[in-house]
Amino acid sequence: MMQRILSVWVYLRSFLWHLTKGILHLITRKCEIERILRAGGGALLQAARLERSLRNSKQLTSIWKEIDANDKWSVKAISNQIAERKGLNCPVSLLYEPLRVFQDGKRLVSQLDDLKNTSYDKTNVVHEDMLAGLWDALRPGVARQGGRISKDWGDIGFQGSDPATDFRGMGLLGLSNLHHFATKHKEAASQTLFNCVSSPAGYPFAITGINITAMLVDLTRKGLLNSHFRHYGPSMDEFNELYCHVFVMFNAAYTAARPQDVMSFGPIMQSFKEDFISQLRKQDHISRISHHKR
Secondary structure: OHHHHHHHHHHHHHHHHHHHHHHHHHHHOOOHHHHHHHHOOOHHHHHHHHHHHHHHOHHHHHHHHHHHHOOOOOHHHHHHHHHHHHOOOOOHHHHHHHHHHHHHHHHHHHHHHHHHOOOOOOOOHHHHHHHHHHHHHHOOOOOOOOOOOOHHHHHHOOOOOOHHHHHOOOHHHHHHHHHHHHHHOHHHHHHHHHHHHHOOOOOOHHHHHHHHHHHHHHHHHOOOOHHHHHHHOOOHHHHHHHHHHHHHHHHHHHHHHOOOOHHHHHHHHHHHHHHHHHHHHHOOOOOOOOOOOO
């Protein structure tokens, strides 16, 4: 029954959108894309509005497929194709900036994949310095017993004596996200780590962070974070900031669940992911973590 109601609602929403679009075209003598461009509001807002129009335009199906495939296309060439097919009566250059937002979004996916596929290298000084910086930010003034290979890594949530083994799934991206959280939002990260270690049911900080990285990469690739990145702009910096906020959100959800032991971690994480996706569908972006001191 609910499925039928949902199907009817989706149909009605699509019907009303096309009806409204047709009426406005008759009144203004301008297609939807031209109305969006002339309305202004900035590239991010225009990109958010253009996405639906491009996705649903039968005239632009092949163009949208090219835009949505990767970041290798030419902004000017695509703009000229759109203008020609839609008969735009406005400067083609108005399309440049919102289309660059789409291109930056695809570029972000490529950057995430590159970092994820870069294995942690113990012989790479940059990798080792980043790992050392993570420890120093979370455990300032505390030396590990045994040095680089030490069971003390467990104090910040790694599984074994060598954290390099925990980065196999998310590569350097997992470390980069953790490092950003620990160094750019020290108070929030320290409080989160304290919650992890102070409770008998505490969860492993670092491993949880790597899980959150995997979740956000998956949602980014599926396009479920498109609205968020249309709001703030698609970039690695914004991905890092989103990661920090989601980590804080998970910590709050885990604490509120009052688990009896760490065996509850899996179900709580799954429930959190489902709630987070539901929240994404209800609003166009997730708040930043700016209220936390850096």
